[in-house]
Amino acid sequence: MRIIDYYNYIATAACIFTGAAAVIICKKNNMKDLSARATTIILAVIMFVAAFLRLYRLGAIPYGLHQDEASLGYEAYSLATYGIDRNGYPFPVYPITWGCGGGSPLMIYLNAISIRLFGSGVVKLRLLPVISGIITVFLFYLVVKELTDNAKATHKNMISLFAAFFLAVCPWHVILSRWSLDANIMPLNMCIAMYLFMLGIRTKKTYVYVLSAIAYAICMYSYGSATIVVPVHLLLLCIFCLKNKLLNLKQLIASGTVFLVVFLPLLIFYMVNYLGLPEVFAEHFTINRFTASRSGEVFIALDSSLPANLFDNLKVFFKVITIGDDTDMLCHFIPGYATLFEFTFPITFIGIYVTFKDVFSKKSKDSAEKRAIDFVWLSMLIACFIMALVIVTDISRMVMMFLPLIYFFVKGFGFVLERTARVFVVIPVLLLFAAISFSKDYFLDYNNVTGNLFMPGYGEAIERAYEIAGDERPIYSTYDGLSAPFMLALYYNDYDVNRFYKTVNYKDPYGEFRVADSFGNFIFGLPQDIDNADADNAVFVLTESEFEAFHNADSYSSEHLGGYCILHKH
Known part of the structure; x- marks a missing residue:
């Protein structure tokens, strides 16, 4: 075994001990929160680290280009330069790329704008996910700040900084930010949409809910898995908010109408492909049909193999949210570090439990507003779980699940921090050493294990x-x-x-x-x-x-x- 494997065993045991101590000791932490000045300085350092990990040797690590990166980049170049995609269609609503999709429109069109402004090249192709990744770190800080400002936590600044720090060094998010797969800007899109919905809950203003609806509709253009996750997530969330009088019928109709208007071109595209509507060929846009279907490769079969497939997907799901699934492609992870580090799951489970308790327990002292904001994250995890059962899972298809898991990890850390005087420090120390080890392995060894994927x-x-x-x-x-x-x-x-x-x-x-x-x-x-x-x-x-x-x-x-x-x- 490698040193990191031994470290994971020790760190997992330490996280279990730390969580147990918080449950058993249950002693209020009277340590003062960080001052506003100290928070600003530490946040600036975290943002520098986030930017460095995502920008350093960007054109050389990964060395080469993945076939999907090149596909996305060439599609954007064709649209930006010639006004048609590589299949000859003018500005398609959804470029069919490989014939069955494989390149979502938002990333392609954003890159087309980038090419018009700055030209093409490997570094330029990867700058969009890099910038998205850096912004997501800061936005996630603001999201957690929004939650803790509306909660009974007494260490708001510390918890918010911890959230930004973890996302800044998280293996999943660092790797995702350094190459150009269409799914790789989804965390930012999703974070914006969820943040706006939380602001809607806080302010009760219709226009904020409408902005959130626009952001969620844009998510539908970001990656295919959103077509399952976003509707389920919004259905659960709207029912919860209507029941708790945080969203009224007028606001729901207004937001739903705007969502449908923004989503309409993509909805027509799906109707052309799956309901047999005729294709649309206009001078300046196209709604065309796939030349092949990926449903057999993506969705599990509805036959006698269904129970076994469901059970396998369930195993994969719990593996991914705990120690990681080493069967995934190396363009998504480094063995030994999983997606969110292998040792974090005990604290994540505490966070999930605490959130369920805060949201659904009759003894909960949280306001309806606070419970609804927590339910934004919980409903996203539930929607991702449902999706993980019905598709052939991999990290890119489950991209919408990891930000909620990070939130629950942060929530678990907040639980430990509030209930222990000194034990809580174990968690950031473990993360710091793991982040240093991950950074070393990524920048020194990643190219050695991904040669066939990026064709250096x-x-x-x-x-x-x-x-x-x-x-x-x-x-x-x-x-x-x-x-x-x-x-x-x-x-x-x-x-x-x-x-x-x-x-x-x-x-x-x-x-x-x-x-x-x-x-x-x-x-x-x-x-x-x-x-x-x-x-x-x-x-x-x-x-x-x-x-x-x-x-x-x-x-x-x-x-x-x-x-x-x-x-x-x-």
């Missing part, structure tokens, strides 16, 4: 090959250790989208994921006999091992770049 060096190599070949000479690319390399070829070369969609040849045009084996003068896959493949005119991109095995390499000019070799004849 290939983008630069295929870009150089295109510089040599232009649009006339054929380019033969290796496929060894690569996943959908055609996407990197498109993105790194700012390839003309008109030429792409008119010349592309997909391996399976109606497959679940459309992967190209050629377009223009690019061919992905090496010929069996290179010497008879128009070798005098062709440009080849090979792995170093393929180059070493190539007997006639001396008759070519060779360039070695990023672990690949570009062969060509003048």
Whole structure:
């Protein structure tokens, strides 16, 4: 076992001991809260740490581009430059990308704006999730501050700073903020929507509820899982608020109407795809149909395997919220650290229990307003749990669940802090050492374990090959250790989208994921006999091992770049 594994065992035991001490000792902590000046200074330090962890060596860690990053980036480039997506549709409501989706519209269109302003490139492509991540840390501080200002907690500043600190160093959120998957801006979108709803509960003002409805509707454009989670979450939340007279019928109708108006284009898109409505092709926008469905790959089957699948999903769910699920792809986590650190779950469970008690217990002394604000988080967790039962789970699909879990961890920490004089310090100390260890492993070792996912060096190599070949000479690319390399070829070369969609040849045009084996003068896959493949005119991109095995390499000019070799004849 590694040192971090031993540390997790010790830290988990320490968290269990700390939680038990808070329950058993039950002695009010008379320590003074931090002053406003000290809070401001510490918050500034936390924000600096959050920014550093998300910006340091952004273009090099992860090294390369994931196929979904390149897909999203090229889709944005095509829309920003040519006004059509890579399938030739003008400004689609939902770009179908791989044919079955896989790139949500909000991230694509925000990147299209960024490209128009600043141009394309790996760092620029990743700046949006970085900025979103940093803002989320600060916004989460404000959210917890809003909650503690309206609660009986006597250490409001300490709890709010702890919330910001944990999110700033949380493995899930740091990794998520450093690469450009469409799901990776969902925490910010969701945090904004929930914060506005909490302000609505606090102020009782209709326009605040309407702003919250707009934010929730925008969440629907952020990632596919929102189509399940957001409606369930809002249904539970609105019922609770109506019952407790924190939301009236007029406000509900106004907010619901605005939500539907903002959501309407996406709703029509779903009706086109799932109810058979005709496609819409206008000069400046498109509502088109997927070429393939992912429902079989996403949702569990409604057959005899249902009970077993439900049980498996339940196991995965509890694994994810406790010690983490090591079967997920390494682009989402580092083994040994899980999503929220492996040792935090005892305190998280305390937070969930305390929240349930505060919200539903008849003996609760909290106001209806305070209970409703707590229920904002609880209803989101319940909605995510329901979704986790019916889909094939992974970290990206459950992206909306982790911010509520962090909130409950903070709530558990607040419980410990308020009831113990000194024991509470164990939790931030454990987190500090874990954060240092995680940062070291991430910045020193992450590239070593994610090579096949981010295809390091290939983008630069295929870009150089295109510089040599232009649009006339054929380019033969290796496929060894690569996943959908055609996407990197498109993105790194700012390839003309008109030429792409008119010349592309997909391996399976109606497959679940459309992967190209050629377009223009690019061919992905090496010929069996290179010497008879128009070798005098062709440009080849090979792995170093393929180059070493190539007997006639001396008759070519060779360039070695990023672990690949570009062969060509003048």
